Amino acid sequence: MTALHDTLWASLPMPAILVDTDDAIADLNPAAELFLNISARGLRGTSVYDRIQIEAPIKESFARVRRDHGALSISNVDVGGRQRPPVQCNVQLAPLIGRPGHILLLIEPRQIADRLGRAHSAKSSARSAIGMAEMLAHEIKNPLAGITGAAQLLSMNLSRADQEMTDLIVMESRRIVALLDQVEQFGNLRPPVRRAVNVHDILDRARKSALIGFSGHMKIIEDYDPSLPLTFVDADQILQVFQNLIRNATEAAGPAGGIIRLRTFYDVSLRLLRKDGVNGALPLQVEIIDDGPGLPPELAQNVFEPFVSGRVNGTGLGLALVSKIVSDHEGWVSVESAPGRTAFRLSLPLAPKNEIHEI
Ligand SMILES: Nc1ncnc2c1ncn2[C@@H]1O[C@H](COP(=O)(O)OP(=O)(O)O)[C@@H](O)[C@H]1O
Numbered sequence: 001m002t003a004l005h006d007t008l009w010a011s012l013p014m015p016a017i018l019v020d021t022d023d024a025i026a027d028l029n030p031a032a033e034l035f036l037n038i039s040a041r042g043l044r045g046t047s048v049y050d051r052i053q054i055e056a057p058i059k060e061s062f063a064r065v066r067r068d069h070g071a072l073s074i075s076n077v078d079v080g081g082r083q084r085p086p087v088q089c090n091v092q093l094a095p096l097i098g099r100p101g102h103i104l105l106l107i108e109p110r111q112i113a114d115r116l117g118r119a120h121s122a123k124s125s126a127r128s129a130i131g132m133a134e135m136l137a138h139e140i141k142n143p144l145a146g147i148t149g150a151a152q153l154l155s156m157n158l159s160r161a162d163q164e165m166t167d168l169i170v171m172e173s174r175r176i177v178a179l180l181d182q183v184e185q186f187g188n189l190r191p192p193v194r195r196a197v198n199v200h201d202i203l204d205r206a207r208k209s210a211l212i213g214f215s216g217h218m219k220i221i222e223d224y225d226p227s228l229p230l231t232f233v234d235a236d237q238i239l240q241v242f243q244n245l246i247r248n249a250t251e252a253a254g255p256a257g258g259i260i261r262l263r264t265f266y267d268v269s270l271r272l273l274r275k276d277g278v279n280g281a282l283p284l285q286v287e288i289i290d291d292g293p294g295l296p297p298e299l300a301q302n303v304f305e306p307f308v309s310g311r312v313n314g315t316g317l318g319l320a321l322v323s324k325i326v327s328d329h330e331g332w333v334s335v336e337s338a339p340g341r342t343a344f345r346l347s348l349p350l351a352p353k354n355e356i357h358e359i
């Protein structure tokens with residue numbers, strides 16, 4: 001391909017995939033890499049059916065495009081991949097002129113207008129702010145793919161010193177994508193699938209992954225009440241809660257590190273009047289306690305609101321997600337903070353007797 005074609009391919013803001021005569025992936029552009037969350041290198045030559053799930057008779061559609069030498073479009077289908085959940089898209093198939101049997105597959109995630117309608121139907125302002133942010137995240141990723149692609153092309157003809165600059169562009173773009181993923185994660189939150197579980201198992205998972213990840217320089221102490229009965233939660237979602245709280249404690253401590261204490265205990269005094277009028281007991285207490293500087297006083301009242309952040313690179317979504325997950329579980333989260341001691345407390349329900357199965 002000529003340089004212009006390379007540039008065109010890399011700048012196309014829409015995910016595009018070139019399919020060869022055997023329905024294998026011949027090439028994909030940076031927007032498609034971002035969309036599928038996977039690098040082009042590993043994908044070339046693999047079967048398109050294996051890598052991309054399109055909820056439509058796609059094999060028949062390929063055959064039709066080849067037979068009729070004409071383009072075909074499919075509206076409102078779910079498209080996903082191994083590394084990304086399906087989203088609604090319009091899909092276009094076009095025969096490649098001059099290359100018999102080759103097909104260009106264009107994937108167009110549904111337009112911003114459609115998504116706007118959804119966000120506006122949400123009642124609370126926080127929810128629609130999240131809806132907005134989720135859409136923005138989605139729309140920003142496309143031009144970002146173009147920027148990354150252009151930088152990668154540029155780097156081919158550069159000296160090593162100048163390549164550092166293009167590497168920086170690519171690296172920072174990836175960081176933005178990771179940030180946007182966090183925003184989208186919010187919109188993708190499903191209702192919890194609850195089971196009877198030992199909260200210590202979830203805490204252990206959170207602790208281990210923090211220690212090998214972002215909290216390597218912290219000391220994490222376990223202060224568990226081993227007789228604590230089972231709770232009734234979606235373990236993956238509560239894991240996310242613990243991870244967000246441990247991450248915040250780590251970030252508050254700064255590079256010098258500090259001590260995080262994971263404490264569990266039983267306290268029957270907390271009851272929550274639920275929406276259905278039932279008086280729900282929340283006797284299982286989990287505290288994540290750090291010895292950092294404490295919440296910035298001007299934020300203390302609304303740290304659980306979305307987009308409230310005291311950090312330069314913060315999104316302000318960590319605690320909003322914590323609060324959303326905990327309220328979906330009809331639990332309670334609260335915080336007590338002073339310089340040298342900040343404690344986030346999670347209060348969770350007991351597992352109902354009929355949900356406890358011996359393993
Ligand atoms: N353990 C903590 N110690 C001190 N400040 C905290 C702690 N946890 C949260 N905060 C403050 O609350 C803010 C909001 O946190 P969060 O919702 O996770 O968003 P983000 O981490 O993206 O800023 C943080 O920016 C920080 O200022």
Ligand SMILES: [Mg+2]
Pocket residue numbers: 244247248317318319
């Ligand atoms: Mg955070």
